[in-house]
Amino acid sequence: MASDTPWLTAHEEHVWRAWLTLNARVNAALHRELQDDADLSMPDFEVLVHLTDDPDGRVRVTDLARLLLWERSRLSHHVTRMERRGLVERVECPEDARGAFVAVTPAGRSAIGHAAPGHVRAVRRLVFDGLTGEEVDGFGSTVDKLLARMTDTAGPAGASDAGTCA
Amino acid sequence: MASDTPWLTAHEEHVWRAWLTLNARVNAALHRELQDDADLSMPDFEVLVHLTDDPDGRVRVTDLARLLLWERSRLSHHVTRMERRGLVERVECPEDARGAFVAVTPAGRSAIGHAAPGHVRAVRRLVFDGLTGEEVDGFGSTVDKLLARMTDTAGPAGASDAGTCA
DNA sequence: AAAGATTGATATCTCAATCTTT
DNA sequence: AAAGATTGAGATATCAATCTTT
Numbered sequence: 001m002a003s004d005t006p007w008l009t010a011h012e013e014h015v016w017r018a019w020l021t022l023n024a025r026v027n028a029a030l031h032r033e034l035q036d037d038a039d040l041s042m043p044d045f046e047v048l049v050h051l052t053d054d055p056d057g058r059v060r061v062t063d064l065a066r067l068l069l070w071e072r073s074r075l076s077h078h079v080t081r082m083e084r085r086g087l088v089e090r091v092e093c094p095e096d097a098r099g100a101f102v103a104v105t106p107a108g109r110s111a112i113g114h115a116a117p118g119h120v121r122a123v124r125r126l127v128f129d130g131l132t133g134e135e136v137d138g139f140g141s142t143v144d145k146l147l148a149r150m151t152d153t154a155g156p157a158g159a160s161d162a163g164t165c166a
Numbered sequence: 167m168a169s170d171t172p173w174l175t176a177h178e179e180h181v182w183r184a185w186l187t188l189n190a191r192v193n194a195a196l197h198r199e200l201q202d203d204a205d206l207s208m209p210d211f212e213v214l215v216h217l218t219d220d221p222d223g224r225v226r227v228t229d230l231a232r233l234l235l236w237e238r239s240r241l242s243h244h245v246t247r248m249e250r251r252g253l254v255e256r257v258e259c260p261e262d263a264r265g266a267f268v269a270v271t272p273a274g275r276s277a278i279g280h281a282a283p284g285h286v287r288a289v290r291r292l293v294f295d296g297l298t299g300e301e302v303d304g305f306g307s308t309v310d311k312l313l314a315r316m317t318d319t320a321g322p323a324g325a326s327d328a329g330t331c332a
Numbered sequence: 333a334a335a336g337a338t339t340g341a342t343a344t345c346t347c348a349a350t351c352t353t354t
Numbered sequence: 355a356a357a358g359a360t361t362g363a364g365a366t367a368t369c370a371a372t373c374t375t376t
Contacts, residue, residue, distance in 0.1 A: 060358090061358075061359060061360095062357090062358065062359080072358080072359065072360085073359085073360075073361080075359095076359065076360055076361080077360090077361090080360090093358095096357095096358080097358095098357065098358045098359070099357090099358055099359075100358080100359065100360095
C-alpha cells in the first residue's frame with residue numbers, strides 16, 4: 001500500500017467496519033422477514049413503497065428509477081418480473097408516447113399491506129428499540145449531514161423532475 | 167396496512183429512509199472508485215482485505231465466509247471467478263482433507279495495494295471528512311450499540327471458530 | 333450422520349446496444 | 355440528435371442438491 005495516503009484512524013476504521021457489518025445484518029434480517037411474511041424481496045418492497053406513496057399508485061419509469069437510486073435498465077427488468085407475478089403493471093403515458101408508468105395492482109397493494117406491519121416491526125426492533133431519543137437524534141442528524149454532503153456527488157444520473165406525466 | 171402496528175414516528179421514518187439512501191450512495195461511489203482504480207468490485211475488495219489481514223495470507227473457506235457474512239456457496243462461486251483472474255488460489259488443507267484455504271496471490275496483493283489508497287481516500291471523503299470528532303464518536307457508539315444488540319440475532323450461520331486449519 | 337466445501341439451476345444485476353418518439 | 359424506455363449478453367447471487375471426508 002502506498003505510504004503517503006492518510007489512513008483511517010483506528011477508531012474510524014472500527015466505525016467503518018461496524019457500519020458495513022451492521023448494514024449486512026440489518027439487510028439480511030429484513031430480507032428474511034419480508035420473504036417469510038409476504039414473499040417479497042427488499043427491492044420488490046422498495047418499488048411498492050414508492051408506488052403506493054403516489055396518490056394515483058403510479059410513477060413514471062425514470063422518476064421511479066431516480067427515487068430508487070437504480071439504473072433504468074435494472075428497473076425495467078425488475079418491473080418485467082414483478083409484472084409477471086401480478087404485483088405491478090405497465091401503463092402507457094397519454095401525453096408522451098415515449099414514456100410509461102409503472103402502476104401497483106390490487107395484488108401489489110395486498111402484498112405490501114401484508115408485508116408492512118412485520119417490516120415496520122422489524123425496523124423498529126433492529127434499529128430503533130433500545131436507543132435513547134438522544135441517540136436517535138444524534139444518529140439521524142449525523143446521517144443527514146453525511147447525506148446532504150454527497151447529494152450531488154453520487155447516485156446514478158440526476159434525471160429530470162417531471163412529477164407528473166408531461 | 168394493519169391498524170394495530172406501532173408505526174415509525176415521522177422522525178424515525180426520516181432517519182430510516184436517510185440511512186437507506188446514504189448506504190446506496192456510499193456503495194455506488196465506492197464501487198466506481200474501486201472499478202476505476204483497480205478493476206475490483208466491492209466483494210473482490212472485501213475478500214482481499216480479509217485474506218491480506220491474515221499473517222499467512224490465507225483463510226479457511228468457512229472462516230472467510232463467516233468474516234464476510236456470506237453463504238459458503240456464494241464464496242465458493244466468487245473464489246472460482248477470482249481464481250480465474252489470478253487474484254486468489256485454493257490451497258488444500260493438510261490437517262483436514264475436507265477443508266480448503268483461500269490464499270491471496272502476488273497479483274491479488276498487487277491489486278489491493280493499488281486499490282487501497284484511493285478506497286481509503288474515498289471512505290474518508292464520503293464518511294469522515296466534515297464530521298466533528300464528537301459526531302464521529304456519537305455515530306460510532308450508536309452503530310456499535312446497534313451491532314452489539316443483534317450480534318446473535320442475524321447473519322447466515324454462526325459457524326465454528328477454528329482460526330487455524332485444525 | 334455431520335462437517336466442509338462445491339456444483340448446477342435459477343433469479344437478479346450490470347453494461348452496452350437498440351428501438352421509438354420527440 | 356436527445357429523451358424515454360427496453361432488450362440481450364454476460365457477471366454475480368441465491369437456493370437446493372451433491373460429493374467427500376470425518
